Amino acid sequence: MSENKLRIYLRKPLPPVLAKYLKGYLSSYIEKQIKCRFKSGQTSSQGYNWLLSNIDRLTGHLDNIHLYNWLGTCDLTDYNGTYINLSDDKDRPKIPIDALQNFITLIKTYPACKITIFEIPPYSIIDFNKSRGHSDPSSFKQQEEELLAKIHDINSQIRQINESKNTFSPNFALDISHNHNAKTSKSKKVTLRDSYLFNLYLDGIHPNTELGRVWL
Numbered sequence: 001m002s003e004n005k006l007r008i009y010l011r012k013p014l015p016p017v018l019a020k021y022l023k024g025y026l027s028s029y030i031e032k033q034i035k036c037r038f039k040s041g042q043t044s045s046q047g048y049n050w051l052l053s054n055i056d057r058l059t060g061h062l063d064n065i066h067l068y069n070w071l072g073t074c075d076l077t078d079y080n081g082t083y084i085n086l087s088d089d090k091d092r093p094k095i096p097i098d099a100l101q102n103f104i105t106l107i108k109t110y111p112a113c114k115i116t117i118f119e120i121p122p123y124s125i126i127d128f129n130k131s132r133g134h135s136d137p138s139s140f141k142q143q144e145e146e147l148l149a150k151i152h153d154i155n156s157q158i159r160q161i162n163e164s165k166n167t168f169s170p171n172f173a174l175d176i177s178h179n180h181n182a183k184t185s186k187s188k189k190v191t192l193r194d195s196y197l198f199n200l201y202l203d204g205i206h207p208n209t210e211l212g213r214v215w216l
Contacts, residue, residue, distance in 0.1 A: 041079060044071040044099035052106060064112040069103055072096040072120040073205065076150055083129045086143035096120075097157050104161065117162055119155040121172035122148055122196050127204025141193075148192040175214055176200050 039046070047069070058065060075096045077084040100117050107115045125144045130137035155173070162168050176196045198204055200211045207215060 041074050042071065043074050044096040045075075047071045048099045048102050048106070051103065055106065055110065059110060059113065064110075066114040066116070067103075067107065068116050068118060069100065070118040071099070072154060073123060075099075076120075076147055077125065082132050083134055084125055085140065086125065086147050096154055097161075100158070100161060104165070114167070115165065116167045116169060117158050119158050119169045119172055120151050121207075122151050122176065124193070124196075124198040124201070124204035126193070127198045127201065129204075131203035141191075145192050148196075152192075170215070172215060175211060 037050075039050075042050075051067075076087060076092060078087050103115060103117070107113050125140040125147060126137045129140060155171075158169060173196070176198065178195055178197045200208055202208050
């Protein structure tokens, strides 16, 4: 989806969703009633532990809640304070799914509460590291391809989880999808990266203004 298409899409009335980089776009009365809870770099397991410790307080203040869980990005890559790279832990892709199942189990003990698991938007190791001044961001090309494949697989499982709860997540990947024409370059190998417009992100991970408003 191009930036022009994003602007056209913004003319449609949409229900709000949440994330740290979207909170600043909450403007209507209804949107401002949404309570945001986020922490930079938080993994799915850390998010679950936080909810486990706070759900009684939250339900006490807010009564019945609909929890929109948007985690997973920080489960797949490691951050050294400047750059990110694909985790070497082969079991890492299992972590978000296992943690999300724990969320489902926890919410079952609160029958009046609901939960929706948001899919993980595809993101770019190359573009993020480039935005941080890495001398050779293209060296992460293979890692990025593996990451995008893992995100696709995890999102497929998230859809199954949501379907079992009669709910669904927005498909964030559609908003940055790019129909790559392989015929434009016979010598170029088409990669998963070619399917996405990562220029719609600020830094390869976080949405720019137009995309952020669309996701809102």
